[in-house]
Amino acid sequence: KNQVEQSPQSLIILEGKNCTLQCNYTVSPFSNLRWYKQDTGRGPVSLTIMTFSENTKSNGRYTATLDADTKQSSLHITASQLSDSASYICVVSAYNNNDMRFGAGTRLTVKP
Amino acid sequence: DSGVTQTPKHLITATGQRVTLRCSPRSGDLSVYWYQQSLDQGLQFLIQYYNGEERAKGNILERFSAQQFPDLHSELNLSSLELGDSALYFCASSVGFGEDTQYFGPGTRLTVL
Numbered sequence: 001k002n003q004v005e006q007s008p009q010s011l012i013i014l015e016g017k018n019c020t021l022q023c024n025y026t027v028s029p030f031s032n033l034r035w036y037k038q039d040t041g042r043g044p045v046s047l048t049i050m051t052f053s054e055n056t057k058s059n060g061r062y063t064a065t066l067d068a069d070t071k072q073s074s075l076h077i078t079a080s081q082l083s084d085s086a087s088y089i090c091v092v093s094a095y096n097n098n099d100m101r102f103g104a105g106t107r108l109t110v111k112p
Numbered sequence: 113d114s115g116v117t118q119t120p121k122h123l124i125t126a127t128g129q130r131v132t133l134r135c136s137p138r139s140g141d142l143s144v145y146w147y148q149q150s151l152d153q154g155l156q157f158l159i160q161y162y163n164g165e166e167r168a169k170g171n172i173l174e175r176f177s178a179q180q181f182p183d184l185h186s187e188l189n190l191s192s193l194e195l196g197d198s199a200l201y202f203c204a205s206s207v208g209f210g211e212d213t214q215y216f217g218p219g220t221r222l223t224v225l
Contacts, residue, residue, distance in 0.1 A: 032211050043202050043216030051211055100157040100170060
């Protein structure tokens with residue numbers, strides 16, 4: 001069964017610190033993996049999109065990595081800011097987006 | 113502001129009723145996606161349209177249907193509503209499909225009483 005699992009479920013860090021969020025998947029055949037940031041009650045915002053051949057992709061302070069062999073991805077956030085407090089969701093698509101699976105998300109809280 | 117608009121923002125209705133949610137994609141985007149986000153199920157992909165044609169189908173119930181019109185706006189119809197249909201319904205749009213960035217609208221919050 002195609003699944004996406006994220007860890008940790010929640011995370012609290014101090015402003016200015018770095019953190020890494022994990023995403024493991026079993027979706028096959030793999031097409032792409034996306035990371036989204038979602039503020040409470042608002043629509044998700046795309047951070048990165050990676051295909052099979054991409055290992056790393058950055059978007060400002062956000063860097064995503066992908067290991068297609070082990071079916072793992074991570075999202076690294078550097079020099080965290082209070083505005084980074086949100087849920088981060090990993091989405092893995094099978095070929096042709098016919099099967100788009102969402103992880104449950106990691107709830108990140110950045111404290112001053 | 114993503115450029116994707118959804119109406120209404122909130123909708124409260126009773127079980128057994130039928131509602132229509134509307135989405136206008138960003139200018140120039142041909143793909144529209146519908147998603148459901150509930151507290152117990154998280155985000156789920158429902159259906160995708162590309163340039164008026166259904167392109168991909170996810171976990172959409174038979175009581176739900178959607179269409180994309182020639183002006184590219186889309187509607188999601190939910191019928192025979194049940195309490196469990198209460199959720200946030202998001203629409204997203206992209207230029208094409210595949211690895212194109214999807215831009216999400218603000219959502220419609222549906223409450224079924």
